[in-house]
Amino acid sequence: MPRSPGSSPLASLGEFGLIDRLRRLVPAAGPGVTIGIGDDAAVLQCAGPVVATCDIQVEGVHFTWALCGPEDVGWRALAVSLSDIAAMGGVPRYALISLALPAETTPATIEGIYRGLAEIAGAYDVRIVGGNISRTTGPLIVDVTALGSLDGSRHAVTRAGARPGDGVWVTGTVGGAAAGRFLLEHPEVRVPGAAALAAAYRRPTPRVQAGRVLAERPVSAMIDTSDGTAGDLLHLVEASNVGVRLDEERLPQPQGLPQAARAAGLDPAAWALGGGEDYELLFTADREFDARAPGAAEQMDVPLTRIGEILPEPEGRWIVRPGGRRRPLAAQGWDHFSATSRGRRAISRTPPTEHAGGGDATTRR
């Protein structure tokens, strides 16, 4: 286990000693970094507009030590913010890391988190330019702020640009992170592609290159699938004030997901629609994009799937099930404070039901 209870190994090192050790682990210097870690604030060169986002990861809410090692926690914490930058069509450049650490956290755990941060920062050419460490009496918390630019495309893709007739598209596959989490919790369940599903949960791939390519096509609206395909699509159509038809059977599922879902006693669509934490890009584009999609997919080296269509009437937001029956589009995903939240990203999340309509969120298994 990455943490040892009892003593406080951090005490002997001290806050400033710890910061000195950590700054050696991450790529801090580099092009654009006038002043990095170690002063009151970083000073950064940014050409054009700055894209900025922050995301907090809480032990026991967003991750558990039973399922994730420290390196995974570091990777995930930054991946989430890079995905937000990607969903605007931005290119991530810099990150700042706030850590709140329980007294019993070992230096090895913190260094593991920083190694994971360094690994994904290196993969996406991101500099970690600032940080902040505090003690906490509660769970370990990593809060990441990512800063990016809009090089190339020069404009950001919002959630608000979807127009009637646009196709609804998604990168990669959806539901894999939820399936991966289930498999990590149930190692006795064997399915093909299990390792890739576990990696989808532990080490999500922010679609940075895809976001950049799509912003230049351009696409009309974009969001990342952090809360689940259905919930994030709802955010997008609400921001765009349009309706939508989501074809459930077109949802691209990763290998092994149906088998894992059956082992969990769930409809595979539950994870594909509401699993969340996939960090794929969900976007809309006009009909001309249909012909261009294969070329775009090749350029970004990520599959693209058309999963629905934007409708003119905001009241008409539907999920069409295999066989043609439809039900209202409703968030299947996770809400921190809703009455159905179970305090963590439940792998046995509320499955979609045909009769509950917009009230799905009140259904419990």
Added chain:
Amino acid sequence: MPRSPGSSPLASLGEFGLIDRLRRLVPAAGPGVTIGIGDDAAVLQCAGPVVATCDIQVEGVHFTWALCGPEDVGWRALAVSLSDIAAMGGVPRYALISLALPAETTPATIEGIYRGLAEIAGAYDVRIVGGNISRTTGPLIVDVTALGSLDGSRHAVTRAGARPGDGVWVTGTVGGAAAGRFLLEHPEVRVPGAAALAAAYRRPTPRVQAGRVLAERPVSAMIDTSDGTAGDLLHLVEASNVGVRLDEERLPQPQGLPQAARAAGLDPAAWALGGGEDYELLFTADREFDARAPGAAEQMDVPLTRIGEILPEPEGRWIVRPGGRRRPLAAQGWDHFSATSRGRRAISRTPPTEHAGGGDATTRR
């Protein structure tokens, strides 16, 4: 009390309902904000280099509900980051707010925090452009990232530029936050200026205008006094690789501090040197600044006090006590993880002693 245990009032509101309520409380739109709260990321216009910093505030570590109302917590959380921007000579422009909330947090508490954020953001013309809310099983946490620019001065003031012969200066007064905290914990102690001391603790004033004026003079090195005058001066001289003489009797103390310290059984210098959380600017400047200081103080409407001098030898770092006896400069301030940390900003912090030298930190009261 701002929090009511038991039920979870947040549940009925939901995460997205809460975000909708909060975004109405803060100045989000404004010059430079292309996209504010409500999309995957904010898009901001920044002329010139970006100054970036993050600071985390943990309930029970950085603040307690017994001493601070929700508005104070919001104010403090942003003040800390604005002070970091000021210490680089930057002008704060934007902020992103991450909140980790215990389940029992009431909407009134969260809205109070946001009202405090809005108040200080309005006072310093800062836009709150992004946010993130999570549940936590631990204490309430506010993490703030502030972004600023270097308008006017066009260069940042680091900690590393102090030169032998430079004067050591500080804005305002030091020790007031620690005295204010003590008085809030001991309402039976009456001293002159008590209300101002309490405000120094609850609502610190980031020296934004002062930082801007000083950066243009220019000064040679600058840091803010978050960890205490002695500890922050040590950071500055270490970064500059110089020595220093700090004249303890010149430390500018606010009205009522000596009386409060006596009531606490402390040498007033303990708070002035190690109280921390004052968020004044500690800086160095060459001899020519001595003559310019009164004009600068008038321009920024903040007193400036020369409290020491930079020495050539890095080994020579001294605090000179009244009467002329000297002892090594050592951090009197707070270290989250040091063996002497008591889990919060102790008002009864380790007082300086003449004989402990660099080992001051091992002395306990």
